[in-house]
Amino acid sequence: MDRRRTLGQLTKWSTISLGVVLFGFLVILPLTSVFKFSFQDGVGPFIDAVTSENALNAFKNSLVIAGITTCINMVVGTLLAFAITKYDFPGRSVLKSLIDLPIAIPTAVVGLSLMMLYGPMGMLGPILQENGIKVVMAMPGVLLAHVFVTSPFMIRSLCPVLEKIDRNVEEAALTLGANKTKTFFFVTLPSIRSGLIAGSALTFTRSLGEFGATLFIAGGMITTGPLYIYYLSDSSFDFQGATSIAVVLMVLPFSLLLILNAVVRKMEVRI
Amino acid sequence: MRGDIELKGLSVSFGKEKVLKKLDLTVKEGTIMAILGPSGCGKSTMLRVISGLVPQNNGVVLLGGKSIDRLPPHRRKMGFVFQNYSLFPNLTVSRNIGFGMRMMKMKRRDIVKRVDELVSLVGLSGMEKKRPHELSGGQKQRVAIARALATYPDVLLLDEPFGALDAKIRKRIRRDLRSIQRELGTTTIFVTHDQEEAFEVGDQISVMNNGVIEQNGSAMDLYERPGTEFVSRFVGNANMIELPGEEGRTVMIRPEDISLRKWEDDDWTGGTKGKLADLIHLGPLIESSVLLDNGDTLTALMSRSDFHLKGLKRNDEVRVKILKFRSFKEENI
Numbered sequence: 040m041d042r043r044r045t046l047g048q049l050t051k052w053s054t055i056s057l058g059v060v061l062f063g064f065l066v067i068l069p070l071t072s073v074f075k076f077s078f079q080d081g082v083g084p085f086i087d088a089v090t091s092e093n094a095l096n097a098f099k100n101s102l103v104i105a106g107i108t109t110c111i112n113m114v115v116g117t118l119l120a121f122a123i124t125k126y127d128f129p130g131r132s133v134l135k136s137l138i139d140l141p142i143a144i145p146t147a148v149v150g151l152s153l154m155m156l157y158g159p160m161g162m163l164g165p166i167l168q169e170n171g172i173k174v175v176m177a178m179p180g181v182l183l184a185h186v187f188v189t190s191p192f193m194i195r196s197l198c199p200v201l202e203k204i205d206r207n208v209e210e211a212a213l214t215l216g217a218n219k220t221k222t223f224f225f226v227t228l229p230s231i232r233s234g235l236i237a238g239s240a241l242t243f244t245r246s247l248g249e250f251g252a253t254l255f256i257a258g259g260m261i262t263t264g265p266l267y268i269y270y271l272s273d274s275s276f277d278f279q280g281a282t283s284i285a286v287v288l289m290v291l292p293f294s295l296l297l298i299l300n301a302v303v304r305k306m307e308v309r310i
Numbered sequence: 311m312r313g314d315i316e317l318k319g320l321s322v323s324f325g326k327e328k329v330l331k332k333l334d335l336t337v338k339e340g341t342i343m344a345i346l347g348p349s350g351c352g353k354s355t356m357l358r359v360i361s362g363l364v365p366q367n368n369g370v371v372l373l374g375g376k377s378i379d380r381l382p383p384h385r386r387k388m389g390f391v392f393q394n395y396s397l398f399p400n401l402t403v404s405r406n407i408g409f410g411m412r413m414m415k416m417k418r419r420d421i422v423k424r425v426d427e428l429v430s431l432v433g434l435s436g437m438e439k440k441r442p443h444e445l446s447g448g449q450k451q452r453v454a455i456a457r458a459l460a461t462y463p464d465v466l467l468l469d470e471p472f473g474a475l476d477a478k479i480r481k482r483i484r485r486d487l488r489s490i491q492r493e494l495g496t497t498t499i500f501v502t503h504d505q506e507e508a509f510e511v512g513d514q515i516s517v518m519n520n521g522v523i524e525q526n527g528s529a530m531d532l533y534e535r536p537g538t539e540f541v542s543r544f545v546g547n548a549n550m551i552e553l554p555g556e557e558g559r560t561v562m563i564r565p566e567d568i569s570l571r572k573w574e575d576d577d578w579t580g581g582t583k584g585k586l587a588d589l590i591h592l593g594p595l596i597e598s599s600v601l602l603d604n605g606d607t608l609t610a611l612m613s614r615s616d617f618h619l620k621g622l623k624r625n626d627e628v629r630v631k632i633l634k635f636r637s638f639k640e641e642n643i
């Protein structure tokens with residue numbers, strides 16, 4: 040009896056330590072080396088690297104793109120999530136299984152496919168070009184790529200909360216004199232708020248980190264944070280600069296996620 | 311009258327399934343109509359049509375003689391109480407109750423006053439600041455009733471409101487609902503599948519089956535003069551047997567309309583012979599299963615004192631007399 044318990048304890052602790060060691064080796068160790076490298080010459084060079092004009096421009100681009108992408112996704116994602124959860128229509132299950140497609144597709148393929156549609160040889164590119172709209176190598180292309188890549192996060196966060204909404208609660212609001220718009224804002228929206236926030240946080244952080252599709256669609260024209268890291272290390276061999284930018288791009292989204300997680304958890308306790 | 315609610319020839323189909331079939335119903339102003347019917351017979355659908363949540367395929371809904379079919383739900387002034395409470399989860403008790411008044415853009419002062427009145431009317435004083443997840447089922451349903459009554463609805467619709475509560479609480483909240491309704495005089499339609507509940511709450515009771523109202527009347531009418539076999543079975547217990555000696559004629563006999571004596575008793579003649587096969591003790595009453603010679607089984611109900619007076623015991627041979635029966639000629643049973 041006693042021996043069996045000791046054996047159980049042994050299994051438990053060896054599993055835990057093996058997991059921790061592997062995680063440390065695979066994830067934590069590479070990240071620590073980035074930190075170490077960025078601060079190897081002290082804080083001064085780190086500050087210089089992250090406040091240079093190019094760096095600030097890259098951060099600004101990243102934040103603006105992530106912000107707009109999140110806004111677009113809030114509308115598009117909410118619409119799609121509503122369509123999938125609230126209505127039954129032919130092709131609903133097909134649509135539902137296609138939602139996750141962007142996660143499975145390599146980002147390079149996303150970039151390439153947008154090129155093939157909006158580029159000079161694409162179906163829509165020339166028509167848009169004639170009307171003075173530039174997609175590839177410009178902001179619209181980047182946004183299209185980012186919305187493409189991030190769309191599953193919003194929809195995936197919204198579907199479970201939408202499914203949980205009690206239809207009778209919305210109907211109660213209707214019978215109490217709230218029209219459809221008021222019912223949406225007073226009843227539906229508060230119920231899906233936590234999902235909306237979680238989805239936005241994921242979209243925003245994913246967009247901040249997007250690299251492959253952005254490189255394809257606007258490389259050399261629009262420089263985001265991750266692209267700037269790439270240029271610094273690949274063409275300038277400025278690894279101190281690259282790791283400094285990397286530290287910012289790691290710490291910023293991670294703390295954002297932590298804060299939002301706390302907010303969402305608090306909201307869910309209240310509801 | 312001004313506040314009567316009338317349904318005329320109401321039909322609703324979902325796809326091929328006909329859920330309401332030319333249903334007619336009248337509820338007099340200020341009264342409670344209990345709708346009694348088995349699950350799936352279309353009770354909820356009927357309430358949803360009245361409140362405008364579901365459009366009918368045919369027929370009209372009249373309030374005080376005027377059609378309200380063109381009004382969307384938010385302009386109909388129907389208070390709706392759902393079985394699963396359906397409170398706004400993010401709002402306090404007070405704000406739940408005040409929701410309808412805020413939608414009507416009533417003055418803040420008036421809202422606060424009315425919420426206070428309602429909170430004490432439904433017996434929730436002291437709970438104003440709580441949120442739904444902090445309340446028991448019974449308390450939640452009290453909030454839902456107060457919320458529905460807050461805006462002085464023309465009609466209060468309750469859809470199996472106490473179905474999820476346990477028996478004791480259900481009994482109390484039912485009484486409270488009655489007294490609240492008497493005090494306010496709100497025309498009320500109360501849907502349930504529970505006969506006892508329908509009899510206790512309703513001034514009038516309508517028995518619903520398969521998308522139509524089968525019979526409407528007082529508890530006395532329905533119990534003593536059921537119009538169909540379905541009503542007789544759904545309202546109380548019923549024996550359905552062929553009368554001895556009259557083949558092909560099935561009748562309904564209430565258990566309390568069957569009289570039993572020992573077969574040996576000689577101050578009684580006639581009747582049929584049977585055997586007291588089983589007894590169920592229901593407190594003051596005893597329910598006996600009597601096996602007749604022709605193989606039929608009857609359920610008889612008698613008081614405990616009567617049972618002892620007649621010296622009956624299990625497995626006794628008994629003389630069975632039928633005091634009252636009803637037959638339903640229009641139905642081919």
Ligand SMILES: Nc1ncnc2c1ncn2[C@@H]1O[C@H](COP(=O)(O)OP(=O)(O)O)[C@@H](O)[C@H]1O
Binds near residue numbers: 350352
């Ligand atoms: N929105 C709907 N779509 C399809 N069928 C429905 C819908 N609402 C109700 N029904 C069907 O109508 C029938 C009656 O339902 P309901 O009115 O809820 O009965 P009850 O409340 O008496 O149990 C059921 O068979 C149910 O499946």
Ligand SMILES: [Mg+2]
Binds near residue numbers: 350354355469470
């Ligand atoms: Mg129902």
